[in-house]
Amino acid sequence: MTQEEANLEVRLEEQEEFEPPESFVEQANVSDPGIYEEFEENWPECWEGAADLLSWDEPYETVLEDDDAPFYEWFTDGELNASYNCLDRHVEDGSKNRAAIKWEGEGGETRTYTYGDLLNEVEAFAATLRDLGVEEDDVVTLYMPMIPELPIAMLACARIGAPHSVVFAGFSADALATRMNSADSEHLVTCDGYYRRGDGLDHITKANEGLEGVDHEVSDVVVVDRLGDELEHSLSDGQHDYDELIADHEGASVEPVSRDAEDMLFLMYTSGTTGKPKGVKHTTGGYLSYAAWTSHAVLDVKPEDTYWCAADIGWITGHSYIVYGPLALGTTTVMYEGTPDYPDKDRLWEIVEKNRVDIFYTAPTAIRAFMKWGEQYPARHDLSSLRLLGTVGEPINPRAWKWYYKHIGGEECPIVDTWWQTETGGMMITTLPGVNTMKPGTAGPPLPGIGASVVDANGDDVGAGEAGYVTVNKPWPGMLRTLYKNDERFIEEYWEEYSDEDAVNRQLTSPHSTSSREDADEWVYFPEDGAKLDGDDYITILGRVDDVINVSGHRLGTMEIESAVVGVEGIAEAAVVGGHHDVKGEAVYVYAIPEDGYEADADLEERAAEGILESIGPIAKPEEVIFTPELPKTRSGKIMRRLLEDIASGNELGNTSTLRNPGVVDDIAEQVDN
Numbered sequence: 001m002t003q004e005e006a007n008l009e010v011r012l013e014e015q016e017e018f019e020p021p022e023s024f025v026e027q028a029n030v031s032d033p034g035i036y037e038e039f040e041e042n043w044p045e046c047w048e049g050a051a052d053l054l055s056w057d058e059p060y061e062t063v064l065e066d067d068d069a070p071f072y073e074w075f076t077d078g079e080l081n082a083s084y085n086c087l088d089r090h091v092e093d094g095s096k097n098r099a100a101i102k103w104e105g106e107g108g109e110t111r112t113y114t115y116g117d118l119l120n121e122v123e124a125f126a127a128t129l130r131d132l133g134v135e136e137d138d139v140v141t142l143y144m145p146m147i148p149e150l151p152i153a154m155l156a157c158a159r160i161g162a163p164h165s166v167v168f169a170g171f172s173a174d175a176l177a178t179r180m181n182s183a184d185s186e187h188l189v190t191c192d193g194y195y196r197r198g199d200g201l202d203h204i205t206k207a208n209e210g211l212e213g214v215d216h217e218v219s220d221v222v223v224v225d226r227l228g229d230e231l232e233h234s235l236s237d238g239q240h241d242y243d244e245l246i247a248d249h250e251g252a253s254v255e256p257v258s259r260d261a262e263d264m265l266f267l268m269y270t271s272g273t274t275g276k277p278k279g280v281k282h283t284t285g286g287y288l289s290y291a292a293w294t295s296h297a298v299l300d301v302k303p304e305d306t307y308w309c310a311a312d313i314g315w316i317t318g319h320s321y322i323v324y325g326p327l328a329l330g331t332t333t334v335m336y337e338g339t340p341d342y343p344d345k346d347r348l349w350e351i352v353e354k355n356r357v358d359i360f361y362t363a364p365t366a367i368r369a370f371m372k373w374g375e376q377y378p379a380r381h382d383l384s385s386l387r388l389l390g391t392v393g394e395p396i397n398p399r400a401w402k403w404y405y406k407h408i409g410g411e412e413c414p415i416v417d418t419w420w421q422t423e424t425g426g427m428m429i430t431t432l433p434g435v436n437t438m439k440p441g442t443a444g445p446p447l448p449g450i451g452a453s454v455v456d457a458n459g460d461d462v463g464a465g466e467a468g469y470v471t472v473n474k475p476w477p478g479m480l481r482t483l484y485k486n487d488e489r490f491i492e493e494y495w496e497e498y499s500d501e502d503a504v505n506r507q508l509t510s511p512h513s514t515s516s517r518e519d520a521d522e523w524v525y526f527p528e529d530g531a532k533l534d535g536d537d538y539i540t541i542l543g544r545v546d547d548v549i550n551v552s553g554h555r556l557g558t559m560e561i562e563s564a565v566v567g568v569e570g571i572a573e574a575a576v577v578g579g580h581h582d583v584k585g586e587a588v589y590v591y592a593i594p595e596d597g598y599e600a601d602a603d604l605e606e607r608a609a610e611g612i613l614e615s616i617g618p619i620a621k622p623e624e625v626i627f628t629p630e631l632p633k634t635r636s637g638k639i640m641r642r643l644l645e646d647i648a649s650g651n652e653l654g655n656t657s658t659l660r661n662p663g664v665v666d667d668i669a670e671q672v673d674n
């Protein structure tokens with residue numbers, strides 16, 4: 001390192017605030033700081049601008065209907081179709097030959113779909129689904145990895161008004177069955193396999209096992225042949241080959257169905273405090289407007305851009321910011337099948353260089369891995385096409401932020417650190433890249449029109465420098481409408497904590513007996529995240545305050561993992577917590593008590609890990625399984641999870657004398673490697 005470089009390094013390390021570069025501001029979709037006031041004064045009508053990014057078959061009559069809060073409705077009586085908005089209108093506008101999806105297979109193979117191509121294949125698959133008997137409002141489950149047929153299937157569902165429920169391909173057979181059962185889904189689209197680090201990975205066996213666990217009849221299964229000869233698979237009765245179906249329906253024309261703004265566009269299952277995953281319901285008008293608006297305002301997406309969100313479509317980030325937001329805006333969206341270190345650790349930068357990517361959006365866990373691998377990998381490539389960088393999924397530490405800023409953005413790209421959730425549909429707290437000063441490690445202010453604040457346990461706003469909980473006291477178009485077929489749980493999970501008690505009781509005792517307008521102000525959404533506020537009203541997210549952990553940006557319920565572990569023969573009780581991990585953010589730690597007559601040995605450990613793989617999938621793989629004759633408990637018999645987290649993270653342990661069984665702590669701590 002030269003002296004000059006060393007000086008630069010020191011300067012960067014100390015710098016706490018960064019201004020967006022002039023060159024970015026000049027071309028930004030949003031650059032007027034007045035937007036905050038404008039939205040505030042004109043709320044909720046300010047959201048008409050988001051709806052205006054879409055084409056409507058029928059105009060909406062009311063922007064926000066809050067009579068039955070918190071079952072809000074947005075753009076009431078409006079009608080539209082999501083696939084029309086993502087495809088046809090761009091083809092009609094003369095962008096037929098613009099690339100819609102640029103797909104990179106792991107092994108170097110590529111496929112480009114223009115808007116025209118994509119529309120044709122979506123229509124062919126929509127016709128297929130209809131022929132298979134899929135009707136409007138039937139939930140179609142898509143258990144697929146990062147192959148183009150996944151967004152094609154999503155848009156085909158949207159075209160005929162069948163909500164999709166995408167199940168992350170890394171989830172287990174059990175997880176697939178649970179989700180199909182919960183959604184009463186009778187249709188499945190899946191594939192034979194996909195590539196991971198050069199190997200063809202079998203997926204169909206897992207899908208078939210999952211189908212065995214479905215408690216109702218599954219009328220049809222469509223299988224995409226991704227691996228060809230690499231994996232021989234035979235189709236059983238009721239299973240169809242995707243390519244054959246597409247060939248049979250080539251040239252089909254399928255009118256997009258006009259959907260009510262409030263009709264369900266998709267379901268997405270996510271983890272919560274209790275064992276059962278929650279089916280988050282998103283709608284056509286509000287969700288799509290919000291995904292499009294945030295893509296426009298925060299990601300600065302323009303039709304002529306090549307935009308890349310390196311997430312998996314199996315999570316909400318991929319739904320909103322690989323598929324719906326970017327395609328609604330008519331841009332080119334990049335999709336990558338594989339891992340970032342195959343064939344080498346510069347794979348992503350090679351893709352950026354080759355495609356001249358303008359905007360890149362990823363998770364802090366990936367950035368921490370890039371940092372660990374070293375700056376020589378991005379340095380091999382020309383990354384000068386990049387204009388904006390983004391992160392999502394977990395808090396980003398200032399060091400990782402600065403590394404990203406310097407080594408990927410060349411100190412010329414603003415970074416948006418976007419806080420949001422499966423439930424919020426789109427971004428909620430982040431800087432606007434053409435407007436705000438950036439502070440590494442701090443997401444930023446709430447977006448214009450978003451009533452997010454940090455409150456104490458009583459729901460009162462905290463002062464500058466204080467910590468508390470994130471709450472949202474105004475509805476927004478992208479919000480979840482309910483949990484699938486479970487309005488009660490929807491209220492209990494998200495609204496009970498901070499909303500007016502009487503209002504909550506009224507909805508719980510006589511649901512949907514339309515409340516008065518004044519009541520609408522009494523509803524406060526609780527995302528279950530802790531946060532800190534600074535003097536500029538910027539919010540630093542501290543992480544979940546419920547029993548959800550965040551492993552590599554993936555949300556996992558500790559209760560779900562615990563129930564998998566106690567389901568293993570020979571294990572009597574278990575507690576699962578997240579412990580600090582340098583790259584993953586958090587890692588899974590299992591503390592388990594063996595049943596009488598079972599040895600706490602390597603075999604039991606392996607079976608515990610196996611139990612987790614079977615019921616959830618490899619993303620929940622435990623970092624360590626620690627056997628103990630007892631779990632540390634309070635005098636009232638509650639497991640002291642905090643303490644177990646501190647042990648897992650290698651933190652100093654506070655006073656443990658108030659425990660019922662303080663002696664157990666040292667025994668456990670000795671076993672943990674850190």
Ligand code: 6R9
Nearest residue numbers: 392393394395417418419420421422541555
């Ligand atoms: C989009 C997504 C949601 C949880 C959320 C929070 C964490 C997301 C974050 C962040 C700090 C950010 N989270 N973005 N924490 N800074 N920029 O990730 O949805 O999978 O539902 O997870 O992720 O804890 O509550 P989801």
